[in-house]
Amino acid sequence: MKTITIAGGGLAGLSLGITLRRRGVPVVLHEAGDYPRHKVCGEFMAGTTPGLTDRLGLSDILQQGVFNRSSVWFARGREVLRRSLPLPVPGISRHKLDAAMAGLFCELGGDLRVGSTRAGEPREGWVLATGRPPGEPRWIGLKAHFAGVETVADLEMHLGRGGYAGLARIEEGWVNVCGLFRARRLKKRTDAGILPDYLDACGLAGLADRLRPARQREGSGKAVARMGFSRFHSPPGILAIGDACAAIPPFTGNGMTMALESADTAVGPLTFFAEGQLEWSDTIRQTRHLLNQRFGQRLRAARVLHPLPTRLGQLPFPLMRVAGSLIPFNLLYRALH
Numbered sequence: 005m006k007t008i009t010i011a012g013g014g015l016a017g018l019s020l021g022i023t024l025r026r027r028g029v030p031v032v033l034h035e036a037g038d039y040p041r042h043k044v045c046g047e048f049m050a051g052t053t054p055g056l057t058d059r060l061g062l063s064d065i066l067q068q069g070v071f072n073r074s075s076v077w078f079a080r081g082r083e084v085l086r087r088s089l090p091l092p093v094p095g096i097s098r099h100k101l102d103a104a105m106a107g108l109f110c111e112l113g114g115d116l117r118v119g120s121t122r123a124g125e126p127r128e129g130w131v132l133a134t135g136r137p138p139g140e141p142r143w144i145g146l147k148a149h150f151a152g153v154e155t156v157a158d159l160e161m162h163l164g165r166g167g168y169a170g171l172a173r174i175e176e177g178w179v180n181v182c183g184l185f186r187a188r189r190l191k192k193r194t195d196a197g198i199l200p201d202y203l204d205a206c207g208l209a210g211l212a213d214r215l216r217p218a219r220q221r222e223g224s225g226k227a228v229a230r231m232g233f234s235r236f237h238s239p240p241g242i243l244a245i246g247d248a249c250a251a252i253p254p255f256t257g258n259g260m261t262m263a264l265e266s267a268d269t270a271v272g273p274l275t276f277f278a279e280g281q282l283e284w285s286d287t288i289r290q291t292r293h294l295l296n297q298r299f300g301q302r303l304r305a306a307r308v309l310h311p312l313p314t315r316l317g318q319l320p321f322p323l324m325r326v327a328g329s330l331i332p333f334n335l336l337y338r339a340l341h
């Protein structure tokens with residue numbers, strides 16, 4: 005049996021490693037960082053189904069988190085939409101989830117090399133799962149965990165001017181607060197940190213004031229800049245999965261699920277390759293075709309809708325209400341997940 009080498013131990017790389025090991029394929033996984041660690045992510049796994057997580061053997065791990073069922077959307081502090089989520093959405097920190105998956109991969113006999121950076125090389129048997137490649141400098145993503153913040157639904161989405169933020173329940177009573185903002189020079193800086201200051205700057209002062217007295221979990225405050233979304237990246241001769249293949253905008257809450265789904269898609273062709281039944285060039289071609297089939301429509305819909313959360317927050321309130329009441333929530337949810 006041939007060995008599969010994976011660069012990147014986030015959700016895509018780890019879930020691929022786990023599923024290949026369950027099929028008896030030898031796997032070496034290089035992760036530049038270590039576990040556990042906090043990452044910029046809303047940690048709200050929309051679109052995940054029990055069928056997918058059972059297939060990947062991750063259902064027990066997800067039970068360590070919570071399941072979110074309700075959502076309320078606010079535009080500049082005023083409620084515009086309240087909906088139940090079509091499916092319960094797992095909420096679990098990347099601190100917990102990635103570490104648990106890394107542990108499972110090792111238990112299954114995977115060879116995990118942390119602190120090991122590998123470039124995406126067009127080599128046989130190499131899979132690129134290194135996350136989103138650098139994109140435009142105009143977006144910044146911020147996240148932190150808070151205790152002592154009362155929420156009115158499992159997911160609160162807050163739309164502002166040039167940015168939006170979500171509050172979602174995760175394990176042990178923590179609330180994940182994560183936002184995407186147009187990068188700007190902040191006029192006012194307070195001791196509470198960059199996340200509340202960014203919320204203030206995009207007209208979400210009410211939310212910033214709720215966070216300022218709350219306790220922030222040590223080490224959970226993270227930032228990421230230069231983000232590009234939605235397009236398929238296909239470096240020639242390289243098999244890429246997860247965000248390294250295509251990153252969907254964060255408002256969909258679907259990137260984590262897509263990372264799992266891309267592993268679920270790639271595992272078949274890669275197993276045939278490891279068994280010597282498929283050439284490497286055909287493995288790449290087949291996997292890309294399947295990924296395109298699975299994600300093409302979702303990415304196109306997300307690309308069209310990406311400006312909406314920041315634009316809606318700029319409308320006068322009566323118009324926002326009308327727009328909120330006209331949004332076909334379930335239809336959009338289906339198109340984006």
Ligand SMILES: Cc1cc2nc3c(=O)[nH]c(=O)nc-3n(C[C@H](O)[C@H](O)[C@H](O)COP(=O)(O)OP(=O)(O)OC[C@H]3O[C@@H](n4cnc5c(N)ncnc54)[C@H](O)[C@@H]3O)c2cc1C
Nearest residue numbers: 012014015016036046047122135145246247254257259260
């Ligand atoms: C602001 C923001 C909010 C988000 N909110 C949500 C949300 O609520 N729900 C959701 O589903 N998705 C969300 N996402 C998207 C989600 O985080 C990603 O889609 C998901 O993490 C993709 O998983 P991945 O494994 O492809 O990449 P990553 O999780 O980024 O993992 C890549 C791994 O590769 C490692 N690595 C990088 N380079 C190398 C190298 N050269 N060699 C070895 N290792 C390397 C990194 O250290 C990292 O651990 C959000 C994203 C952003 C930016």
